[in-house]
Amino acid sequence: MKDIKKYLYVINYPVYERDLCMMEMRTLFDDTPEDKVLISEREFNPSNSPFIKRRLEILYEKDTFEEILRELEKAQIRMEGFKAEYLRLESGNIPYEERLKSVREIGLRVIGFPSMTAPKIRLGITKYREKWLFGICVNNDYRWKEHDNKPCTYSNSLGIRTAKAIVNIATMGNPETRVVDACCGVGTTLIEGLSAGYDICGYELSPKTTANAKENLRYFGLEERVVNQDMNEIGEEYDVSILDIPYGIFSHTTKELQLEMIETARRISKRMIMVTFEGLDDLILKAGFKITERCSVGKGNFIREVLICE
Numbered sequence: 001m002k003d004i005k006k007y008l009y010v011i012n013y014p015v016y017e018r019d020l021c022m023m024e025m026r027t028l029f030d031d032t033p034e035d036k037v038l039i040s041e042r043e044f045n046p047s048n049s050p051f052i053k054r055r056l057e058i059l060y061e062k063d064t065f066e067e068i069l070r071e072l073e074k075a076q077i078r079m080e081g082f083k084a085e086y087l088r089l090e091s092g093n094i095p096y097e098e099r100l101k102s103v104r105e106i107g108l109r110v111i112g113f114p115s116m117t118a119p120k121i122r123l124g125i126t127k128y129r130e131k132w133l134f135g136i137c138v139n140n141d142y143r144w145k146e147h148d149n150k151p152c153t154y155s156n157s158l159g160i161r162t163a164k165a166i167v168n169i170a171t172m173g174n175p176e177t178r179v180v181d182a183c184c185g186v187g188t189t190l191i192e193g194l195s196a197g198y199d200i201c202g203y204e205l206s207p208k209t210t211a212n213a214k215e216n217l218r219y220f221g222l223e224e225r226v227v228n229q230d231m232n233e234i235g236e237e238y239d240v241s242i243l244d245i246p247y248g249i250f251s252h253t254t255k256e257l258q259l260e261m262i263e264t265a266r267r268i269s270k271r272m273i274m275v276t277f278e279g280l281d282d283l284i285l286k287a288g289f290k291i292t293e294r295c296s297v298g299k300g301n302f303i304r305e306v307l308i309c310e
C-alpha cells in the first residue's frame with residue numbers, strides 16, 4: 001500500500017489580502033487555513049505562493065516529544081548539512097526555552113554534521129493541536145520578490161503578490177493547465193506563471209507594451225511568450241483565461257469593447273479569472289459565464305475584484 005503523505009503549511013497574509021489568500025487556498029487545497037495553518041495531502045512548492053511561508057512534510061506525528069525522539073533513535077537518520085528548526089505557529093506556541101531544547105534534542109539524534117548557515121536540508125519540529133509533528137521543512141525562498149525590479153512597469157500593472165495568486169487560481173496548481181493572459185500588459189502574470197513552471201502565454205494589443213513585456217521576460221531569463229495581437233482574434237483554445245480587463249481611468253474602453261473581450265474569453269476558454277475595478281457582472285452573465293467565486297484585494301481607492309467564472 002502506498003503511504004499517504006501529509007503536509008503542514010504555515011500561511012501568512014496582510015489583512016487586505018486575506019480574501020485572496022482564502023481563494024488561493026480553496027483552489028489549491030480545497031480547504032482554508034485555521035490559525036494560519038493548513039494540513040493537506042497535496043504537495044505544493046511554498047515558493048510558488050505569496051501566502052505560504054513554509055511547508056512541513058510530516059514524517060512523525062506523536063502525542064509526546066519523547067515519542068518523536070524514540071522514532072528518531074530507531075530510524076538512525078544520517079544526514080550531512082542539516083538544520084533543525086522549530087516551526088512557530090500562530091497559536092499554541094511553547095516557551096522559547098522549550099523550543100530551543102526540542103531543536104537541540106533533535107540535532108543530537110541525527111548522525112552527521114549540521115549546518116546553520118547553508119543547510120542542505122531542514123528538519124522541522126512543531127506542536128500543533130496537542131500533537132508533536134516532525135518532518136522535512138521547505139521554506140518559501142522569496143526569490144520572486146526580485147520580480148518587483150522588472151525593467152518596465154506600468155501604472156495599471158498588478159502587484160506581484162496578486163499576480164502569483166491569480167496564476168495559482170487559474171492553474172489550480174496544475175502545470176499542465178493551458179493558460180492565456182488575454183490582456184497581459186507588461187507581463188506581470190506571465191513572469192509569475194512562467195517562473196513557477198506553468199504553461200502560460202499572453203496577448204497584448206499595444207506594440208509598445210508588448211515590447212516591454214518581452215523585455216521584462218528576457219530580463220528574468222524567461223521565454224518570451226507574448227503575442228502582439230488583439231485578443232478578440234485569438235483562434236486557439238485554452239483551459240483557462242486570465243482577463244485583467246482594461247478600465248476607464250487608464251485606458252479608452254467602452255462597455256461594448258469590454259463585452260466583446262469577455263465573449264472572446266468565453267469562446268476560447270472553459271474558465272475565466274477576471275480582474276476588475278468596476279462591477280461588470282452584467283457583462284459576464286451576458287457573455288454566458290457563471291460567477292462561481294469572488295473576492296476583493298487591495299486597499300484605499302485601489303480595490304480590485306477577482307472573479308472566478310465558469
Ligand SMILES: C[S@@+](CC[C@H](N)C(=O)[O-])C[C@H]1O[C@@H](n2cnc3c(N)ncnc32)[C@H](O)[C@@H]1O
Nearest residue numbers: 157158183184185186187188204205230231244
Ligand atoms: C489592465 S491592463 C493589464 C495589466 C497587466 N495585467 C499587467 O500587470 O501589466 C490591460 C491591458 O490590456 C491591453 N488591451 C486592451 N485591449 C486589448 C485587446 N483587445 N487585446 C489585447 N490586449 C488589449 C491594454 O493595452 C493593457 O495593456
